[in-house]
Amino acid sequence: MPKFARRISNMQASADVIRQLFESMSDPETISFGGGAPAREALPVEKIHDIADEVLTRDKRGIQALQYGNPMGLPDLRQAVIERLLKPKGLNAGMDDVLIVSGGIESMNLVSQLYLEPGDVVLVEAPTFVQAVQIFQLFEATVIPCETDNSGLVIEDVEAKIKKFSPKMVYVIPTFQNPSGRTTSLERRKALAELGSRYDVIILEDDPYSEMRYSGETLPPVKSFDKTGHTIFVNSFSKIFSPGSRLGYIYANNDIIRKVYDIKTATNSHASVLAQVICAEFFNRGLYEPHLKKIRDIHRERRDVMMECIKTMLPDEIKSVYPDGGLFTWVELPRKVNTTSLLADALAQKVAYVPGREFFVEDRDNHDNCMRISFGGILPDKIRIGMERLANVIKKTL
Amino acid sequence: MPKFARRISNMQASADVIRQLFESMSDPETISFGGGAPAREALPVEKIHDIADEVLTRDKRGIQALQYGNPMGLPDLRQAVIERLLKPKGLNAGMDDVLIVSGGIESMNLVSQLYLEPGDVVLVEAPTFVQAVQIFQLFEATVIPCETDNSGLVIEDVEAKIKKFSPKMVYVIPTFQNPSGRTTSLERRKALAELGSRYDVIILEDDPYSEMRYSGETLPPVKSFDKTGHTIFVNSFSKIFSPGSRLGYIYANNDIIRKVYDIKTATNSHASVLAQVICAEFFNRGLYEPHLKKIRDIHRERRDVMMECIKTMLPDEIKSVYPDGGLFTWVELPRKVNTTSLLADALAQKVAYVPGREFFVEDRDNHDNCMRISFGGILPDKIRIGMERLANVIKKTL
Numbered sequence: 001m002p003k004f005a006r007r008i009s010n011m012q013a014s015a016d017v018i019r020q021l022f023e024s025m026s027d028p029e030t031i032s033f034g035g036g037a038p039a040r041e042a043l044p045v046e047k048i049h050d051i052a053d054e055v056l057t058r059d060k061r062g063i064q065a066l067q068y069g070n071p072m073g074l075p076d077l078r079q080a081v082i083e084r085l086l087k088p089k090g091l092n093a094g095m096d097d098v099l100i101v102s103g104g105i106e107s108m109n110l111v112s113q114l115y116l117e118p119g120d121v122v123l124v125e126a127p128t129f130v131q132a133v134q135i136f137q138l139f140e141a142t143v144i145p146c147e148t149d150n151s152g153l154v155i156e157d158v159e160a161k162i163k164k165f166s167p168k169m170v171y172v173i174p175t176f177q178n179p180s181g182r183t184t185s186l187e188r189r190k191a192l193a194e195l196g197s198r199y200d201v202i203i204l205e206d207d208p209y210s211e212m213r214y215s216g217e218t219l220p221p222v223k224s225f226d227k228t229g230h231t232i233f234v235n236s237f238s239k240i241f242s243p244g245s246r247l248g249y250i251y252a253n254n255d256i257i258r259k260v261y262d263i264k265t266a267t268n269s270h271a272s273v274l275a276q277v278i279c280a281e282f283f284n285r286g287l288y289e290p291h292l293k294k295i296r297d298i299h300r301e302r303r304d305v306m307m308e309c310i311k312t313m314l315p316d317e318i319k320s321v322y323p324d325g326g327l328f329t330w331v332e333l334p335r336k337v338n339t340t341s342l343l344a345d346a347l348a349q350k351v352a353y354v355p356g357r358e359f360f361v362e363d364r365d366n367h368d369n370c371m372r373i374s375f376g377g378i379l380p381d382k383i384r385i386g387m388e389r390l391a392n393v394i395k396k397t398l
Numbered sequence: 399m400p401k402f403a404r405r406i407s408n409m410q411a412s413a414d415v416i417r418q419l420f421e422s423m424s425d426p427e428t429i430s431f432g433g434g435a436p437a438r439e440a441l442p443v444e445k446i447h448d449i450a451d452e453v454l455t456r457d458k459r460g461i462q463a464l465q466y467g468n469p470m471g472l473p474d475l476r477q478a479v480i481e482r483l484l485k486p487k488g489l490n491a492g493m494d495d496v497l498i499v500s501g502g503i504e505s506m507n508l509v510s511q512l513y514l515e516p517g518d519v520v521l522v523e524a525p526t527f528v529q530a531v532q533i534f535q536l537f538e539a540t541v542i543p544c545e546t547d548n549s550g551l552v553i554e555d556v557e558a559k560i561k562k563f564s565p566k567m568v569y570v571i572p573t574f575q576n577p578s579g580r581t582t583s584l585e586r587r588k589a590l591a592e593l594g595s596r597y598d599v600i601i602l603e604d605d606p607y608s609e610m611r612y613s614g615e616t617l618p619p620v621k622s623f624d625k626t627g628h629t630i631f632v633n634s635f636s637k638i639f640s641p642g643s644r645l646g647y648i649y650a651n652n653d654i655i656r657k658v659y660d661i662k663t664a665t666n667s668h669a670s671v672l673a674q675v676i677c678a679e680f681f682n683r684g685l686y687e688p689h690l691k692k693i694r695d696i697h698r699e700r701r702d703v704m705m706e707c708i709k710t711m712l713p714d715e716i717k718s719v720y721p722d723g724g725l726f727t728w729v730e731l732p733r734k735v736n737t738t739s740l741l742a743d744a745l746a747q748k749v750a751y752v753p754g755r756e757f758f759v760e761d762r763d764n765h766d767n768c769m770r771i772s773f774g775g776i777l778p779d780k781i782r783i784g785m786e787r788l789a790n791v792i793k794k795t796l
């Protein structure tokens with residue numbers, strides 16, 4: 001058989017862990033803190049039902065929902081993005097600056113296809129979102145981690161690595177980061193945008209969680225400090241509407257969007273129109289704002305329960321991140337615990353998480369005592385049960 | 399600003415024509431034979447409405463439709479593909495051999511990402527589907543056309559070019575080809591599968607139209623003659639269900655599908671689950687077979703009207719393809735007519751088509767007298783009006 005392209009063997013072999021986690025999610029007995037899904041109780045099923053019931057009729061809208069669409073995406077949905085999602089963040093986009101994609105992952109894929117040559121360097125946070133790394137590797141980029149602390153990327157390290165490696169791109173999730181739950185400070189957001197402009201580097205700002213804030217003050221995105229067009233802002237509807245719809249968007253200068261349009265056309269033409277029509281209607285009926293309040297309340301309770309469980313059930317010597325929003329917290333266990341080998345014990349006790357090493361590109365052994373814990377998808381009572389199981393598994397190793 | 403990747407400038411600059419055609423489609427006065435959309439009257443709006451009404455409830459299925467899915471695709475939909483679409487073609491696939499993608503275009507994209515290195519050669523039909531060529535070029539492949547006649551690819555030319563260029567892949571639409579409407583003969587289908595096996599070349603068989611047969615005898619796919627796994631069979635639900643849903647599938651040996659799974663994960667995770675749930679239910683309720691009969695009847699009438707118009711309205715010296723199915727016919731006008739410069743006149747008279755040169759990789763000037771005419775999306779009466787307009791525009795140039 002013909003050989004697969006070199007890029008395939010370049011992908012980090014963590015696909016197996018992701019596969020395993022997908023599988024553990026389908027076992028109803030297992031309480032999985034491993035997923036990245038929002039609360040099923042937060043999915044607007046009834047509202048989507050009502051909208052589908054009204055739009056799926058044999059008139060202009062019903063036909064539109066089932067016929068080919070424009071690669072830019074549905075105008076109504078782009079308008080909703082501009083007015084209801086970007087403007088409140090202080091971002092003033094025009095209709096030609098926003099393109100609808102098939103979920104957040106795809107935005108990273110399209111931007112990578114637009115910019116990355118084999119051997120190009122992409123700087124990422126350590127730890128970072130593992131699927132983004134796989135995408136960069138699929139385009140044969142060299143992925144180099146930068147230091148982070150509780151205020152996000154350490155700017156001095158980013159600047160030093162820009163000078164040393166001349167990267168094409170810096171990838172960052174500034175708010176309620178996946179996997180750490182950390183938020184980049186205001187000063188560092190400004191500094192990141194300025195680094196992009198000064199050194200001619202793309203800042204790829206991934207923002208799927210910022211709407212899901214449960215405490216603390218809202219911060220403006222990196223993109224709001226971008227004066228030269230170097231920051232590309234990408235986002236997803238997965239957390240605020242529905243993951244299964246596979247919708248997201250890219251906001252960038254129009255000369256970039258025009259090229260993304262060509263690549264999107266050659267990737268899969270356009271996002272599912274039915275999903276776009278329903279999502280646009282969800283915003284245009286004014287359903288989004290009350291829905292956001294509801295899902296914040298649901299997830300805030302889970303965050304609070306999880307942080308209480310961590311405090312009361314886990315040993316004193318652990319460290320954890322208190323996330324002001326999003327779906328994740330990050331736990332550092334004592335050095336002698338190996339969360340990768342612990343996972344088999346945990347799964348046997350019907351509880352799951354993602355071992356910390358999976359989120360690192362380099363120096364993975366040094367993070368074998370960490371784990372990402374997701375509280376978004378689990379009911380509060382189940383969080384307590386799951387954390388009891390996990391605490392027992394951990395205690396046995398100490 | 400950082401430079402775009404080299405692959406971007408490698409894409410043939412026909413994106414503008416596609417953009418222009420998308421725009422002409424939105425002018426209600428223009429009768430466009432330029433699109434590739436099926437009849438809007440053939441879209442199962444009411445059935446999809448009924449299904450959405452039933453599945454979008456706060457139970458397992460409704461939640462499933464809105465939550466993250468598996469990159470392989472919904473098991474129910476893969477099962478429907480295997481039983482209702484592949485088995486009737488003589489193809490016996492297992493559940494692990496079929497992966498659901500976001501439309502037919504994406505299957506080409508994923509297979510290209512799996513196999514193509516910069517400089518690899520892909521053989522295509524001349525003429526061929528222009529968006530497939532753009533995908534191959536986006537992966538920096540060299541696209542080389544092979545001769546075709548009324549029975550499809552000329553096998554001797556394919557074999558000679560395999561020997562000369564050692565291609566990675568041969569791309570073929572054997573049934574009711576886009577743009578020519580031609581169908582590859584049984585003997586040549588066998589021969590193509592054998593060439594793939596003998597010379598260790600991937601045969602990428604694209605089959606979006608074969609269900610839409612209005613006359614003549616059904617032919618088995620190239621894949622049914624593949625003994626070594628070299629043929630990858632890709633297909634779309636756009637013509638038989640709905641283009642806007644963006645659903646398709648890839649059928650290949652499991653060792654290939656496993657790698658496609660990784661790439662699909664890194665491209666956009668999975669196809670829209672809502673669309674998949676509705677499509678699976680469409681098949682499982684037994685709605686597909688009567689729907690297929692209906693859409694064949696609708697499109698057969700349009701094919702017949704179009705061929706009658708061509709015969710009676712266009713000058714005697716033209717040649718055209720009589721398609722036994724699909725959406726397209728191919729018209730060769732006298733040498734002195736240039737269909738690219740004619741398009742402006744045609745658009746002024748509110749009728750559109752795609753100039754023939756757009757479907758060729760090489761020697762495009764030599765096909766400036768050709769045009770692709772799509773009859774699928776236009777009501778019979780409108781076909782007559784549009785063809786009168788087109789006939790007048792053509793006659794003025796003779």
